[in-house]
Amino acid sequence: MHMATPSTRRPTQVTEERETRASERSCVGCRRASSPHDLVRIVAGADGRVALDPKASRGGRGAWVHPARACVEAMVKRHAAERTLKVDVQRDLDAGAILAALRDGLRRKVLSLLVVSSRTRTMALGAEAVAASLERERVPAVVVARDAGSVALSLAEEGSDGGTRVLRHATKAELGSVFHRGEVALVAILDTRIAAELAVTIDRLAALED
Ligand SMILES: [Zn+2]
Structure with missing residues (x-):
């Protein structure tokens, strides 16, 4: 096998790539x-049936799948998980149920990230507070309810010039219930790490809902 290695590449880079x-x-x-x-x-449960291992903590043989509709559907159709896990083919394996379980897990993660933001007081709630935050500081992300009006959306999008990620998620009533309020259309996430995790999680949810 012939492999050309650019002579300019530093040894440390090679190591990183290999890892x-x-x-x-x-x-x-x-x-x-x-x-x-x-x-x-994905693992085989004690009953020999395919089960999710969302924390990747269970022992034994594992199979891996992208948390995306197309990948889960292909896995179920070809019985790829059973083959990799060396268990009996499950004719009744349900892609819809797997996708629903993945969505539930991601929704719970979004919820816990919002609760952490609230507890650590690294958020602003509602249009007025979010607008004030956007003027005052760098806001890494704003969550905009899916049913928010165009005024709320354009308020959040104004901030995107300064690097603010606009994340569409949940309804105003659902966001409100997280914070024991009525309806909440806008939530500014002020912690960079929480904002990045929220963005990844909400993007993954979108990939499952396609
Ligand atoms: Zn995939």
């Missing part, structure tokens, strides 16, 4: 390799 490749897993749906962080682990 990345070694830790990658193959999605049983689309067969593409990804970091385990971008995949969900």
Whole structure:
């Protein structure tokens, strides 16, 4: 095998790339390799049936799949998880149920990130407070309810010039219930790390809802 290595590449870069490749897993749906962080682990439960292992903490053989509709549907159709896990083919394995469980997990994660933001007082709630935050400081992300009006949306999008991510999620009533309020159309997330995690989680939810 002939492999050309650019002479300008520093040894440290080579090492980093090798480490990345070694830790990658193959999605049983689309067969593409990804970091385990971008995949969900699947295991065989005690009953021999395919089960989600969202925290990737269970022992034994595992299969990995992108938390995306197309990958889960391909996995179920080809019985790729059963093959990888070396268990009996499940004719009744339900892609819809797996997708629903993945969505539930992601929604719970969004909820817990919003609660953490609230407890650590790194958020602004409602149009007035969000507008004030956008004027005062760098806001990493604003969550905009899906049923928010155009005024609320354009308020959040104004901030996107300064690097604010606009994340569409939930309804005004659902966001309100998280914070024991009536309806909430806008939530500014002021902590960079929480904002980044929220963005990834909400993007994944969107991939499941396609
Ligand atoms: Zn995939």
